Structure formats: structure tokens, C-alpha cells
Amino acid sequence: MDRYDRLYSLYERVDTDSLRSYQEFVDLFPMVDSMVALEYWEEAQEELTERKNSIRSSFVEGDILAEIAAYAKREQAFTALDLYNKYERGVNVLVLDVDETLRSAGETDNEIPRETLHVLTEFHERGVPIIICTGQTLENVKGFMIQGLGNELVHSGDFSIVYEGGTGVFTPGHGADTKQLLYEELDESIRSIFDEVLSRVLPEAPPALRRGCHLQGNEFNVTLKPNYDIGSDPAVEIIDKALVYLLDLLGDAIDCEDGAAWTRAFYADADPEIREVLAARDALPTNDPEQAPAALCDVLERIDVGYYEGDAVEIASRELNKVTGVRAALDVLGLDEPFALVMGDSKSDLRVMEWVRENDCGIAAAPEHASKRVLDHVRRTDDFVFTEGVAGDILWIVHALNRLAETTHNQ
Known part of the structure; x- marks a missing residue:
């Protein structure tokens, strides 16, 4: 039985909707000072563990399939498998625009949705660096990223901000290379x-x-x-x-x-x-x-x-753009062979998408309201177009891709 058949069997035999609900509750349940609430959370955690263990014992690659089923819907899981079969590797860095990509004024009150923030922390905990690539000022983007992801993650050494469209790069925890003023080189x-x-x-x-x-x-x-x-x-x-x-x-x-x-x-x-x-x-x-x-x-x-x-x-x-900034960030992060997920909506993001395409070092995704040129590029490649305000959908697909890439076992 190959992976396609195992995934098909998984989503046919297992109540994955309930599994994802338990996982979401355990991950996102707010910390409250209540014994009753804590007991409810512990019961949900026990049920989640039991359901995952059942998958682990019932399937080849059960550990991976349990993680995929806990986070990815059926369509997302099969999309992840298609990506793995195409590229035969996982994503090892995220390159993410913010405005109208991670957050949208029209759908999310201009805040990054909680689920999106959560999946970003999941990537971080699994050692995937995050590069925020924006036209905004450093202080502005640094402030709301600390608010959303926490000071520890932002200053972990695996987080970088390419700001003002590539005029500067800020990568906390890297000594003299923490802040690079690329415009000074002009x-x-x-x-x-x-x-x-x-x-x-x-x-x-x-x-x-x-x-x-x-x-x-x-x-x-x-x-x-x-x-x-x-x-x-x-x-x-x-x-x-x-x-x-x-x-x-x-x-x-x-x-x-x-x-x-x-x-x-x-x-x-x-x-x-x-x-x-x-x-x-x-x-x-x-x-x-x-x-x-x-x-x-x-x-x-x-x-x-x-x-x-x-x-x-x-x-x-023109000499300083998001590509310039991303390359500088990758150097500081020590990623010699990146394979990036690039998410954005504008022509400045398109340059990064084209760069990873030309160098066979990544995939691109865009919201459905992105500029026509961006959408044309994304649809020609992997058709990673997502609904406004739900960037998390794409991130969970890539999360599943990375689980599949953890082993080359494919029987």
C-alpha cells in the first residue's frame, strides 16, 4: 500500500474532523484560572492522545499520519502529498508578507488570525525559520510580531524581518549581523x-x-x-x-x-x-x-x-528589493540550501516568488485578491491561491508536506 492509499484509508476510516477539533481545542484553549476548565482540557488531551495512538498502531507511518490528520483536512493532506511527489522535499523556511497576506483589513480587523499565529509557532518549534518580508517599518512590524508570536520566538535566532521592501534586515540574536542597513551600501x-x-x-x-x-x-x-x-x-x-x-x-x-x-x-x-x-x-x-x-x-x-x-x-x-533582503536574511540564518514557502500579494512579493522559481528553491502562494501578475504566476506553478484572511490553510498544507518529508519511506 503506497502513501496515497494510506492517506485515503486514513480519511475514510478515521473521524478526522473530531480529531482536528480535539487538537484545536488542546492547542488554542485559553489559559483560565478554573479547575473545572483545566479538567475539561485534560480530558480533551487524553482523548486526543488516545485517538492519535490508535492511528499510530493501525497504519504504516502512523506517527506521521496521526500528525497530518490532527491538523490537515482531507483535501489539504492530498495537496501536501502531491507537493511531496513533485518536489520530494519539505519547506525549510517561511518567507511571509504581512498586510493583505497574513492579515487582511477586510476580514480580520487587520490582525493576524489566532490560528495563523498558532501554525507559525508550530513551524518554529520544528526548527523552520520565519522571515517576515514587508514594506512596513521595522519598529511597526517588530511590535505586532512580538505581540502575536511572543518575545521569545522573535528573539530566538530563527526569526528575521526584511523591512521597507528590502532596505534593511533585522535578525535578533546574531551579534553584529542582527541589523543590516542595506541602503548604506548604495x-x-x-x-x-x-x-x-x-x-x-x-x-x-x-x-x-x-x-x-x-x-x-x-x-x-x-x-x-x-x-x-x-x-x-x-x-x-x-x-x-x-x-x-x-x-x-x-x-x-x-x-x-x-x-x-x-x-x-x-x-x-x-x-x-x-x-x-x-x-x-x-x-x-x-x-x-x-x-x-x-x-x-x-x-x-x-x-x-x-x-x-x-x-x-x-x-x-531598484537595487534593494525583497529578494535582496531575503537573500541577506538567509545568509544570516545560515540557510545555504533553502526551500521556501513564499506568501504575498504584490509585485514586490512576485520578485521573490520568481527568484525561488528560477532557482528551484521554493513554492509560492497568494490570496485571491492579489495583483493579477501575482495570481498568474501562482496559478501557473502550484495554484496555491487562498481565501482572504485564511493564510493558515496554506500553512497547514505545508505543515503536512513537512511531515511527509520527514521520511523517504514510501511502500
């Missing part, structure tokens, strides 16, 4: 442009723009965020205006005649979404991007302008 000509834009972005902004958005407290990137609910009509309006303003400010910071117009033309040609916004705002220049000054193009090709409708607009270095 040459002065690029850093000076960012310094100038940062110094002027709010003081020179039109009054309506100053009232409608704020500057995110980054170490290097220049990011404008709306003072309205993300995705709302006022937020879309103000971020569109901020895009035009930031492009002009960037062009003005570069020593070039008519730099603002050429900069609008350059990024409109490079990004259809930016072009669409500029056209809708009557801000699309007539300049032919093919005729743009070579010196200006040399600079702009090193600077990325990120536009996220109703959410943010920013300038960042």
Missing part, C-alpha cells in the same frame, strides 16, 4: 536623491495633499500613506495625487532640464498602472520616453516608484 549619488526628496516631500506639498496623507516613518524609502481608510474613494483620490507629486519631486531632484516631465514619461512607459493614473489625472506628458536624456534614464533605472491604489505611493531603490 552609492552617494542615489542616497543624496532620496535625502533631497525626503527633506522636501511634506514641506513643499500642496496644502490639500499635506492634509490628506502622511509620511511613513521609514529609514530610507519615501512612502506616502493616506489619512483615510485604505481603499476608500478619498484614499484613492489622494494617493493618485501623491503619485503625480512624488514623480515631479523625484524628477526635480535630478539635475536635468524638464526633469519632472521626463520622469512622468519614464515611469508611465515602464508601468501601465502608473500610466493609467497619470492619464486619468490629466498628468500624462507628451514627452516621448524614447527621447529622454540618457543621464536621467541612468538614474531612474535605479529607482523604483511603487503605486498601490488607495494605499500608498513610494520611491525605493
Whole structure:
């Protein structure tokens, strides 16, 4: 009997729904000062152990099957088996975006769901490092990860934060390598442009723009965020205006005649979404991007302008992105042969997904509301698309994959 048959038999013969309920209760039962509640928990723990032992004694690879059945639904278990048959290995590092991936403002009150936090601790306890890969500031993401996962896990030495889209990496417990300011490695000509834009972005902004958005407290990137609910009509309006303003400010910071117009033309040609916004705002220049000054193009090709409708607009270095940050984090964590689960929703996450695909070192997953390019990539690979707010579903599949990869026994 091969693994497929054993899994089929497991989910046919065993009440796995009840088993998962017992496991969830034992894992997530809140600590309360009540003898009655404690006795109830102990009874559930005994029943869980008994049911797992029954699986262990009834099946070849019973230990592994008991763990899979306790956490994975039938469809998840078979998906995990398909992944194992395809890659013949488990995931040894998680690379996870936060906003609209681990948490969603629309479904989870912008908090990471408790189940998702729990499965992350399960990975940690089994020695799988976690890399949080985000465009947010270090202090912000570090704060809510400590709140959600605990100070001990975050400072365990197996946890890293790639922040501001790859401008810095924070890996507590690694001495001099704990914090790496990757932006300091850029040459002065690029850093000076960012310094100038940062110094002027709010003081020179039109009054309506100053009232409608704020500057995110980054170490290097220049990011404008709306003072309205993300995705709302006022937020879309103000971020569109901020895009035009930031492009002009960037062009003005570069020593070039008519730099603002050429900069609008350059990024409109490079990004259809930016072009669409500029056209809708009557801000699309007539300049032919093919005729743009070579010196200006040399600079702009090193600077990325990120536009996220109703959410943010920013300038960042093309030389510093999430791939750069993830590679630096992997070096600090000592992972020479990573096989990563990459989860994200935006084009900055797509770069990491493409990198692991090109290097045969990982798999990708995305929420169903991710950008079209991200969804296209994910569906072309392993079709790991999950419902908004339930990233835990994918994580449990990978958890099952790792149990299957613990042994090569396949009779």
C-alpha cells in the first residue's frame, strides 16, 4: 500500500474532523484560572492522545499520519502529498508578507488570525525559520510580531524581518549581523536623491495633499500613506495625487532640464498602472520616453516608484528589493540550501516568488485578491491561491508536506 492509499484509508476510516477539533481545542484553549476548565482540557488531551495512538498502531507511518490528520483536512493532506511527489522535499523556511497576506483589513480587523499565529509557532518549534518580508517599518512590524508570536520566538535566532521592501534586515540574536542597513551600501549619488526628496516631500506639498496623507516613518524609502481608510474613494483620490507629486519631486531632484516631465514619461512607459493614473489625472506628458536624456534614464533605472491604489505611493531603490533582503536574511540564518514557502500579494512579493522559481528553491502562494501578475504566476506553478484572511490553510498544507518529508519511506 503506497502513501496515497494510506492517506485515503486514513480519511475514510478515521473521524478526522473530531480529531482536528480535539487538537484545536488542546492547542488554542485559553489559559483560565478554573479547575473545572483545566479538567475539561485534560480530558480533551487524553482523548486526543488516545485517538492519535490508535492511528499510530493501525497504519504504516502512523506517527506521521496521526500528525497530518490532527491538523490537515482531507483535501489539504492530498495537496501536501502531491507537493511531496513533485518536489520530494519539505519547506525549510517561511518567507511571509504581512498586510493583505497574513492579515487582511477586510476580514480580520487587520490582525493576524489566532490560528495563523498558532501554525507559525508550530513551524518554529520544528526548527523552520520565519522571515517576515514587508514594506512596513521595522519598529511597526517588530511590535505586532512580538505581540502575536511572543518575545521569545522573535528573539530566538530563527526569526528575521526584511523591512521597507528590502532596505534593511533585522535578525535578533546574531551579534553584529542582527541589523543590516542595506541602503548604506548604495552609492552617494542615489542616497543624496532620496535625502533631497525626503527633506522636501511634506514641506513643499500642496496644502490639500499635506492634509490628506502622511509620511511613513521609514529609514530610507519615501512612502506616502493616506489619512483615510485604505481603499476608500478619498484614499484613492489622494494617493493618485501623491503619485503625480512624488514623480515631479523625484524628477526635480535630478539635475536635468524638464526633469519632472521626463520622469512622468519614464515611469508611465515602464508601468501601465502608473500610466493609467497619470492619464486619468490629466498628468500624462507628451514627452516621448524614447527621447529622454540618457543621464536621467541612468538614474531612474535605479529607482523604483511603487503605486498601490488607495494605499500608498513610494520611491525605493531598484537595487534593494525583497529578494535582496531575503537573500541577506538567509545568509544570516545560515540557510545555504533553502526551500521556501513564499506568501504575498504584490509585485514586490512576485520578485521573490520568481527568484525561488528560477532557482528551484521554493513554492509560492497568494490570496485571491492579489495583483493579477501575482495570481498568474501562482496559478501557473502550484495554484496555491487562498481565501482572504485564511493564510493558515496554506500553512497547514505545508505543515503536512513537512511531515511527509520527514521520511523517504514510501511502500
